[in-house]
Amino acid sequence: xxxxxxxxxxxxxxxxxxxxxxxxxxxxxxxxxxxxxxxxxxxxxxxxxxxxxxxxxxxxxxxxxxxxxxxxxxxxxxxxxxxxxxxxxxxxxxxxxxxxxxxxxxxxxxxxxxxxxxxxxxxxxxxxxxxxxxxxxxxxxxxxxxxxxxxxxxxxxxxxxxxxxxxxxxxxxxxxxxxxxxxxxxxxxxxxxxxxxxxxxxxxxxxxxxxxxxxxxxxxxxxxxxxxxxxxxxxxxxxxxxxxxxxxxxxxxxxxxxxxxxxxxxxxxxxxxxxxxxxxxxxxxxxxxxxxxxxxxxxxxxxxxxxxxxxxxxxxxxxxxxxxxxxxxxxxxxxxxxxxxxxxxxxxxxxxxxxxxxxxxxxxxxxxxxxxxxxxxxxxxxxxxxxxxxxxxxxxxxxxxxxxxxxxxxxxxxxxxxxxxxxxxxxxxxxxxxxxxxxxxxxxxxxxxxxxxxxxxxxxxxx
Amino acid sequence: xxxxxxxxxxxxxxxxxxxxxxxxxxxxxxxxxxxxxxxxxxxxxxxxxxxxxxxxxxxxxxxxxxxxxxxxxxxxxxxxxxxxxxxxxxxxxxxxxxxxxxxxxxxxxxxxxxxxxxxxxxxxxxxxxxxxxxxxxxxxxxxxxxxxxxxxxxxxxxxx
Numbered sequence: 001x002x003x004x005x006x007x008x009x010x011x012x013x014x015x016x017x018x019x020x021x022x023x024x025x026x027x028x029x030x031x032x033x034x035x036x037x038x039x040x041x042x043x044x045x046x047x048x049x050x051x052x053x054x055x056x057x058x059x060x061x062x063x064x065x066x067x068x069x070x071x072x073x074x075x076x077x078x079x080x081x082x083x084x085x086x087x088x089x090x091x092x093x094x095x096x097x098x099x100x101x102x103x104x105x106x107x108x109x110x111x112x113x114x115x116x117x118x119x120x121x122x123x124x125x126x127x128x129x130x131x132x133x134x135x136x137x138x139x140x141x142x143x144x145x146x147x148x149x150x151x152x153x154x155x156x157x158x159x160x161x162x163x164x165x166x167x168x169x170x171x172x173x174x175x176x177x178x179x180x181x182x183x184x185x186x187x188x189x190x191x192x193x194x195x196x197x198x199x200x201x202x203x204x205x206x207x208x209x210x211x212x213x214x215x216x217x218x219x220x221x222x223x224x225x226x227x228x229x230x231x232x233x234x235x236x237x238x239x240x241x242x243x244x245x246x247x248x249x250x251x252x253x254x255x256x257x258x259x260x261x262x263x264x265x266x267x268x269x270x271x272x273x274x275x276x277x278x279x280x281x282x283x284x285x286x287x288x289x290x291x292x293x294x295x296x297x298x299x300x301x302x303x304x305x306x307x308x309x310x311x312x313x314x315x316x317x318x319x320x321x322x323x324x325x326x327x328x329x330x331x332x333x334x335x336x337x338x339x340x341x342x343x344x345x346x347x348x349x350x351x352x353x354x355x356x357x358x359x360x361x362x363x364x365x366x367x368x369x370x371x372x373x374x375x376x377x378x379x380x381x382x383x384x385x386x387x388x389x390x391x392x393x394x395x396x397x398x399x400x401x402x403x404x405x406x407x408x409x410x411x412x413x414x415x416x417x418x419x420x421x422x423x424x425x426x427x428x429x430x431x432x433x434x435x436x437x438x439x440x441x442x443x444x445x446x447x448x449x450x451x452x453x454x455x456x457x458x459x460x461x462x463x
Numbered sequence: 464x465x466x467x468x469x470x471x472x473x474x475x476x477x478x479x480x481x482x483x484x485x486x487x488x489x490x491x492x493x494x495x496x497x498x499x500x501x502x503x504x505x506x507x508x509x510x511x512x513x514x515x516x517x518x519x520x521x522x523x524x525x526x527x528x529x530x531x532x533x534x535x536x537x538x539x540x541x542x543x544x545x546x547x548x549x550x551x552x553x554x555x556x557x558x559x560x561x562x563x564x565x566x567x568x569x570x571x572x573x574x575x576x577x578x579x580x581x582x583x584x585x586x587x588x589x590x591x592x593x594x595x596x597x598x599x600x601x602x603x604x605x606x607x608x609x610x611x612x613x614x615x616x617x618x619x620x621x622x623x
Contacts, residue, residue: 005564006564007564046485046488047485049481049484049485050481050485053477053478053481057474057478060470060474061470061474064466064467064470068464068466068467071464071467074467075467075471078471078474082474082475082478085478086478089482205527205529208527208529211529212529
């Protein structure tokens with residue numbers, strides 16, 4: 001089930017919230033767990049088995065670590081291996097066999113397995129529990145319902161943010177619920193829904209029309225396509241995160257923030273501090289720092305960065321373009337650290353360069369194959385089949401100029417400070433009045449779009 | 464320590480079982496919809512409908528062709544016909560079941576259109592076949608909907 005569907009908005013969510021608020025505090029986790037399992041099973045019932053296995057494995061191994069402390073290290077190693085095996089088998093098996101076949105000219109049978117939705121997210125959550133439990137950051141969770149609720153929580157189950165157990169441990173018990181908190185969550189949810197339905201879907205349609213033309217595009221069209229995808233992926237994913245965080249607040253949870261205006265970044269390093277924060281944090285905590293981080297010799301630091309970024313790329317999918325995308329960022333971060341940051345460039349220049357690198361990054365990310373990356377990049381940099389500008393490009397620009405400007409406006413924190421000032425001033429009533437009208441308007445528009453668009457998949461569901 | 468080894472062995476065994484179960488469960492094969500089309504047109508007259516494209520699918524189902532790997536659509540060929548076949552192949556299995564709401568909306572609209580005067584059409588709509596399996600989702604309305612579905616499934620359903 002997806003958040004931006006009529007079934008979720010008008011059936012699943014109201015019923016779940018009603019039940020959740022009606023039952024006593026003790027039963028809230030059970031209601032949330034059952035709702036989450038139903039939410040997950042809606043898409044692909046058979047993979048609930050795999051998720052239940054993951055719950056039992058990590059819960060059981062956690063208890064075992066607690067009961068047999070002398071074997072803690074071995075138990076952790078075993079649990080990590082099994083979790084990675086599970087992820088690897090369902091996500092990378094086909095990719096691995098295809099590459100072995102290509103490399104050794106073999107003909108091993110490739111069975112294309114459907115990717116269990118959300119497996120990358122819930123496996124990483126489970127791993128964070130195992131590793132931090134081993135590190136002694138919190139006591140073992142003995143209550144199976146609480147542990148299963150942590151793994152399956154529907155708001156962030158299938159596309160994050162990746163919630164570390166450490167961050168929600170205290171919230172797994174009785175949670176504070178209030179009207180103010182519920183309202184805050186609802187506002188966040190509406191903003192996320194509007195980002196997805198009004199901005200991501202519409203910019204996605206522009207990207208699709210350019211993408212469908214293949215190589216027969218002009219340079220301007222190629223840039224319009226790339227910029228549209230840049231906005232689509234941001235509003236799609238950050239919209240989902242907003243909805244997840246909002247739903248979490250409505251249910252009494254405080255999830256970590258996943259985005260902080262990444263397109264306002266003035267360096268690639270800064271971009272990654274603002275984009276998919278929960279994933280970057282995960283890799284930093286559980287891979288980069290254990291490898292030695294940056295407190296090692298230069299060559300080891302280079303190795304650490306490349307390893308982490310190759311894994312980050314691979315995490316996104318079993319395809320070479322994701323590996324390339326990861327390595328691209330690894331190399332950019334290294335260049336920034338050891339070369340570019342020594343140059344004192346004006347802020348505007350740094351911003352423009354960062355955005356160009358980010359847009360190129362999304363071209364690599366969105367491609368279906370390596371040759372397609374080369375075609376798209378060569379079109380963007382003056383080697384387009386249809387010249388620099390063609391009729392299609394001008395039409396696309398004219399018909400989508402307002403949309404792209406609106407997307408740029410809302411992707412930057414231009415209103416953040418003025419709104420904060422207004423909220424804290426004596427004219428706060430205006431803020432609340434216009435805020436209410438604005439929310440009502442975007443909610444109405446989103447619902448109107450949802451009624452006519454029956455299918456709204458999120459990009460990050462694939463990962 | 465024995466307890467640890469026992470638990471670990473159990474975990475491995477259960478995972479192996481799940482993997483085998485999921486790997487060898489009956490799932491549809493990834494076949495081109497051209498094959499399905501061929502099977503349908505060779506076996507049935509497919510009257511009351513005509514091949515249709517992106518725009519008509521969008522109008523009838525509010526679905527964008529670009530969201531899917533491929534689709535096969537026969538739309539009603541006149542205003543009094545409800546005969547329709549739509550088969551969609553999704554990029555991955557999890558997406559297929561999300562199309563269900565589009566089918567339900569289409570069915571409701573069509574029922575409303577013919578409610579009260581088109582008894583034959585309403586009867587056909589009452590027996591509409593829609594659902595999803597693996598990568599495929601289907602919506603079929605017509606006197607032979609059951610047979611069409613059987614034929615289509617025979618093309619993509621294989622026992623692994």
